[in-house]
Amino acid sequence: MDSGVRAAVVLPPGVVRGSAIAGNLNGGGDPRLGGAGDQPAENQDGSGDFIGPDDGVTLEPYVGMEFDSEEACKDFYNAYARRTGFSVRIGSTSRSARDRAIIGRYFYCSKEGFRQTKNKGDSQENKKRRVRLVTREGCPAKLVVRKDGSGKWVVRIFVKDHNHPMVLPNKVQYLRSHRSSSTTAQSLIDNCMEAGVDVNLMMAYLKKEAARITKLGILERDSGNLASVARSKVVESEDAQAVLDYFKQMQAKNPGFFYAIQVNDEECMTNFFWVDGRARTAYKYFGDAVTFIMTHRPNKYKMPCALFTGLNHHRQTVFFGSALLLDESESSFVWLFNTWLEAMSGHQPFSLITNQEHALGAAVARVFPETRHFYSVGHILKKADEKLSQLYQTHKNFREDLQKVIQTSETVDEFEECWRTLCDAYDFKENQWIHSQYKIRHKWVPAYLRNTFFGDVSTTERNDSINSIFDGSANVSTSLHDFIMQYDRSLESRCEKEMHADFETNSMPATVKTAWPLEKDAAEVYTKTVFRKFQEELLGSLAYIAEVKEKDGTSTTYNVTKFGQKTRAHIVKLDAANVRATCTCQMFEYSGLLCRHVLIAFRMQNILRLPSHYVLKRFTKNAKFGIVVDGSSGRLLVDCEESFTFRFNDICNLGIKFAEDGSASADLYRVALHALDRAFEDVARMKMAQLSH
Known part of the structure; x- marks a missing residue:
């Protein structure tokens, strides 16, 4: 689990920790804005408009100044800080010896003090942590107020001078204590969430209403957290309790069932994760390549549903865990990934595909340092429809040509050459979004990913299969409890489909279409679905010609082309003595099955049997028997020396x-x-x- 600060929470009577009921990761602070450290002061001016530069008379505190309440002190000092150009941090309190009521409060500049250093012997020292910016500079500025006998709060100490430059007026909204929304802004957010408006569209609307981001008083990265407030206001405690009771029942029936619930400072359940024993077992066999998907919000609270998925030995979608999240912030993703990793006994996937989102990428980097992380090309192409709409309208063929370059380029050199041609043809040098995507092309362009095993996890049919899991089973009026139950019932039907595929594979022999013994070997070892995919490549190889390009001892290099088409050649290097081959298409590397180009080279060398080292156990009839070894990395997944x-x-x-x-x-x-x-x-x-x- 994440090592962040846990909140002290009071849960309903009889609640036990399922596999974990985690506390808030924020470690205090405004629950809307997230982050860590001391709680920031609010900046509420009561105007009912978007928070912006104050228009009132410029005042500064002085010793003896009186306020009616502690909240009024905080608001005044924070407004003064905004005008001056610094951020406020709420400090310690003084309490009455008689009844422990708060009678004194310290307000500091956010740069007061210095960062504490961890003990060298701390057990957490060797863990990888995100490098945080140094924000403490020992600033002496502060305001100390104390409650007198009449109930007034009086300024006792005021230190005006700072030891650092002040922030310019046009940048002050980025300071932590000034990043809050007014009542009107929050009301708009609430209404948007009630209507199911996407967070990004909501921010675009708020920016337009505020005319300038400086008047809005919140940052775009805060919008998801602000939206979570709207959700949390309407999440019913009875519904959350029903979910917890359901998880406890499932765990009592199945010891392999794992669940975790995150609890915030207000003792509200926020993020939910669950996975059954079958999914955890399936991960041992098929967890080498994982796709993390955020779906639409088919429940009454508009909470996004997160799914960990993979591909089983029948090329069916298999689920490795599910979650309902209050927001899509980095802290929520870090909590989820750490929780999921705990459920999977700490074994990181070999490859992971996610959408291209900043919060997601940051969380993956923190939790999965050993995993090769890539972005979904389908998600990026969908974003391109929005970002490049003007270019699409101006050049009717641009969309088709762009997708062709991205999707059909097999090698890095081919992609780069086609990209240059595309640039020259459409002259999109001024488009910043295209250039930003090009800079990270190694994270999503298929030509750059072909040396990494994915097992075809990102095919269109799988995405359709995942979306179909919610067909008719959930809508905007569905409670969390009902949603989870319906979702689990849908998974049951998928398990039955896998059992039926097992039955067909073992009881109905596959039909071979050639006399090549290699095809018979494949029919005997692969599941029926995988064999059909392999057979497609084998039959397709008959339309190709392999010409010897170079020979060096037992190694031969072939130039493989389709009969009658010389436009694209594939280079196959074959070591006949050891029956080892490589192809420029790298199909085996990313899908786990031999390509037609290698198969025609096998035929040229009279290799009649299917080499065992080209058969990944995860695609065989016996995929779920015996010790589990990751076919792409060779890592042993079952280790009896663990905890x-x-x-x-x-x-x-x-x-x-x-x-x-x-x-x-x-x-x-x-x-x-x-x-x-x-x-x-x-x-x-x-x-x-x-x-x-």
């Missing part, structure tokens, strides 16, 4: 698979019980031997 928690969860997950297989028939049931009897005897014998030592 007690891991060993316990691992045995629970394997037990679920054993129960599913062993209960399929009466004969299998008897065999399973007999195997369990022997296993219990072996474990008891080992336990007694350990105790005797």
Whole structure:
């Protein structure tokens, strides 16, 4: 779990920590704006308009100045700070010895003091942390107020001088204590959320209403957190409690069920994560390539649903965990990723595809340092429709040509050459968005990703499959509890489809269409769906010609072209002695199946059998049997030397698979019980031997 500060919360009676009920990650502060550290002062002028530069008489505090309340002191000092050009941080309090009521308050410049350094022996020292900017400079400026006998709050100490430059008036809205919205702004946000308006569209509207961002008083990155306030106002405690009760029931039925709920400072449940034992077991076999998807909001609170998905041995979508999030902030994603990683016994995926969002990218970098992270090309092309609409209107063929360059370029050199041609043809040198995407092309352009295993996780049919999970099962009036139950029922139907695919694969032999023994080998080892994909490549190879380009000992380089088409050639290097081949299309590297170009080279060298090192276990009929090894990286995913928690969860997950297989028939049931009897005897014998030592 994340190592951030946990809030002290009071949960309903009888609540237990499922696998974890996490506290607030913000460590205090305005729950709308997030962040960490001391709580910022609000800047409410009561005008009912967007917060902007104050128009009142410029005043500064003085010793003896009186206020009716502590809140009035804070508002005045914060308004003074805004005019002057610094940010306020609320400091310590003084309390009455008689009744512990607050009778004194310290207000500081946000640059007061110095950052505390961690103890060198801290167990957290070796953990990777995000580098934070140094904001403390030992500034002496402060305001100290104390409540007198009449109930007035009187200024006792005022230090005016600062040891740092003041912020210019046109930049002051970026200071933390001045980044808050007025009542009108929050009301607009509430109305937008009630209507289901997207956060980005909401910010665009607010900017237009405010005329200038300086009048708005909030930053764009704050909009998601401000929107979360609108959601939290209408989330019913009964609904949240019903979700918790449901999770507890599921865990009681299935020890492999894992859930976590994040709780904020107001003791409200905010973010929800859950995953069942079957999904955790599936991750051991198919978790090498993962796609993280944020869906629409099919529930009454407009909470986005986050899904971790992959591809199983039948090329079906498999789910590795689900979440409902209050907002799409970096802190929420960090909490979710850490929680998910805990549920998956700490094993990071080999590759991860997400949408291109700043908060997502920052969270992935913090939590998955070993994972190769890429952006969804489909998501970027969808954004292109919005960002390049003017170019699309001016040049009717530009959209088609752009997508062709991105989607069909097989090598980096081919992409770069086609990109230069596209630039010259349409002259989009002035478009900043295109250039910003080009700078990070290694994160999303397919030609740059072909050396990384994805298992075809980003195909269009999978996206359609994921969207269909919500068809008719949830709408804007659906409670969280009902949404989660309906979602889980939909997953049950998907498990049945996988079982049916297992049945078809094992009971109905695939039809081979050639006399090539290699095809027969593939039919015997692959599942029926994967075999059809392989067979497509094998039959397609018959339309290709392989010409020897270079020969060096046992290694031969072929120039492979389609019969009658010389426009595109693929280079295949084949070491016949070791039956090792590479192709410029790199299909095996990213999909796990041999391409037609390598297969025609095999035929040229009379390689008749399917080499075992080109068969990934994750695509075979026996994908879910035995020790699990990641086919792309060779990492052992089942490690019995892990912690007690891991060993316990691992045995629970394997037990679920054993129960599913062993209960399929009466004969299998008897065999399973007999195997369990022997296993219990072996474990008891080992336990007694350990105790005797």
